[in-house]
Amino acid sequence: MSDKPEISNAEFEVLDVLWDDHPATSNEVIARLNDKKDWHEKTVKTLLGRLVKKGVLGFEKQQRQYLYYPLIAREDYTKKETTSFVSRLFKGKIAPMVAGFANQNALSKQDINELKALIKEWEENND
Amino acid sequence: MSDKPEISNAEFEVLDVLWDDHPATSNEVIARLNDKKDWHEKTVKTLLGRLVKKGVLGFEKQQRQYLYYPLIAREDYTKKETTSFVSRLFKGKIAPMVAGFANQNALSKQDINELKALIKEWEENND
DNA sequence: AGCCATAGACTACACATGTAATCAAAAAAA
DNA sequence: TTTTTTTGATTACATGTGTAGTCTATGGCT
Numbered sequence: 001m002s003d004k005p006e007i008s009n010a011e012f013e014v015l016d017v018l019w020d021d022h023p024a025t026s027n028e029v030i031a032r033l034n035d036k037k038d039w040h041e042k043t044v045k046t047l048l049g050r051l052v053k054k055g056v057l058g059f060e061k062q063q064r065q066y067l068y069y070p071l072i073a074r075e076d077y078t079k080k081e082t083t084s085f086v087s088r089l090f091k092g093k094i095a096p097m098v099a100g101f102a103n104q105n106a107l108s109k110q111d112i113n114e115l116k117a118l119i120k121e122w123e124e125n126n127d
Numbered sequence: 128m129s130d131k132p133e134i135s136n137a138e139f140e141v142l143d144v145l146w147d148d149h150p151a152t153s154n155e156v157i158a159r160l161n162d163k164k165d166w167h168e169k170t171v172k173t174l175l176g177r178l179v180k181k182g183v184l185g186f187e188k189q190q191r192q193y194l195y196y197p198l199i200a201r202e203d204y205t206k207k208e209t210t211s212f213v214s215r216l217f218k219g220k221i222a223p224m225v226a227g228f229a230n231q232n233a234l235s236k237q238d239i240n241e242l243k244a245l246i247k248e249w250e251e252n253n254d
Numbered sequence: 255a256g257c258c259a260t261a262g263a264c265t266a267c268a269c270a271t272g273t274a275a276t277c278a279a280a281a282a283a284a
Numbered sequence: 285t286t287t288t289t290t291t292g293a294t295t296a297c298a299t300g301t302g303t304a305g306t307c308t309a310t311g312g313c314t
Contacts, residue, residue, distance in 0.1 A: 008271055012215070026291080042274050045292070050271090064281060064291055078216045079231040082224055085212055088139070089205045094228050095241030097209055101221050102245060104206040109253075112246055114222030118229060119239055119246075126236075135301055153261075169304050172262070177301090191261055191311060 004080060005054040005072075013037060014047045015056060019074040023060070023067035131207060132181040132199075140164060141174045142183060146201040150187070150194035 007015060017032040018024060024032075030044045048068060051057040059066040090097045098115075101107075134142060144159040145151060151159075157171045175195060178184040186193040217224045225242075228234075 006270085010272060039272095040274060042276095043272075046272085046274075049293075064279090066292075075227065078224075079227045081212075081216060082228050083231050085208075086228060089208060092232075093238065093241075094225060094232075094234065095238055095245065097205075098221060098225060098242060099245055100202065100206045101209050101213060102249065104210050105219075105221075107221065107249055111220065111222055112249055114220075115225060115242060115246055118222065118226055119242060122229065122234055122239055133300085137302060166302095167304060170302075173302085173304075176263080191309095193262075 005056050007051070007054070007056060007077075010039075010043075011047050011051055011054075011056070014044060015051060015070060018057065018068060018070050023069040025062070025065045025067060027065075029068065132183050134178070134181070134183060134204075137166075137170075138174050138178055138181075138183070141171060142178060142197060145184065145195060145197050150196040152189070152192045152194060154192075156195065 013033065013036070014029060017029055020032075026041075026045055026048055029048065030039075030041045033039060033044055048057065052059060052068075056071055057068050058071050059068045061067075086092055086094055086097055140160065140163070141156060144156055147159075153168075153172055153175055156175065157166075157168050160166060160171055175184065179186060179195075183198060184195050185198045186195045188194075213219055213221055213224055
C-alpha cells in the first residue's frame with residue numbers, strides 16, 4: 001500500500017483545522033489557527049506547502065488563491081496512529097492503555113457509558 | 128514541574144529494553160536490541176548518550192563500563208504520552224479512541240474482560 | 255612494561271522540523 | 285497604466301534525529 005506519510009506535530013494542527021471544515025483558503029486556515037496557536041502567517045503557509053508536498057493535502061486554484069482540502073480521512077489517520085501508539089507503548093493491548101488513562105484523568109459517567117456501549121456492541125457481534 | 132524530556136522514536140526503543148531489565152551495560156542493551164532492530168553498536172551508544180544527556184537515563188561506572196538505568200518510570204511516561212495522545216487526536220475523550228482501535232483491530236475476549244473490570248472498578252469508586 | 259582491544263566521548267552528516275523572511279508574479283488599487 | 289499588495293514559491297537557519305565513524309584513554313593480555 002501507500003506508505004503512511006509522516007505528519008509532524010505542527011503540520012497536524014494545520015490538517016486538523018482543515019478536517020474540521022474544508023476546503024479553505026490559506027487565510028481561513030491562518031484565521032482559525034489564530035485562536036489556538038500563535039503562528040506567523042508565513043509559518044502556516046509553509047506547513048500547508050509541506051502537507052501538499054507530502055500528499056496529505058490537495059488544492060484547487062480559485063483565481064490567485066488555493067482552496068486546500070485533506071486527501072486523507074481523519075478517521076483513517078487516527079485509527080492508524082492509535083494502532084501504532086498502542087502497539088509501541090502497550091504491546092498492542094488496549095486495556096492497559098485505558099487503565100493508565102483512567103488513572104491519570106478523570107473519567108466521566110459518559111465516558112463509562114460509551115465504553116459500556118462499545119463492549120455491548122462487541123458482545124452482540126461475538127458470541 | 129520538570130519539563131517532559133522529548134524522547135525520539137529510536138531513543139524510546141533503547142529506553143524500552145532498559146525498562147524491561149536494568150541496570151545494563153551498553154553491550155547488554157546492544158545485544159537485546161539486536162533481536163528487534165538492525166542497529167550498529169555505535170548507533171545504540173549514541174542513543175544511550177543522548178538519553179543520559181536528556182536526563183532520561185542515569186548510570187554508574189563499573190570499571191570501564193557504565194551500568195545504565197532509567198530515571199523515569201515506564202508507567203509515568205506511558206500515562207503522560209497517552210493523555211497527550213488522546214487529547215490531541217480525540218479531544219481528550221477515551222471512548223472514541225477505543226472505538227477506533229476496536230474497529231481497526233480484533234479485540235479479544237480477554238481485552239473485553241479487562242475493560243469490563245476497569246469499568247466495574249470505576250463504578251465501585253464512583254457512585 | 256608495553257601493546258592492543260574496547261568503552262565512552264566527540265565528530266559527522268543528511269534529512270526533518272519549527273519558524274519564518276525574501277522573491278516573483280499577478281491582482282487590486284490609485 | 286503605474287504602483288501597491290497579496291499569494292504562493294523559494295530560501296533560510298537553528299535544532300532534532302537517524303545513523304554511524306574517529307579519537308582518546310584505560311584495563312587486560314603478553
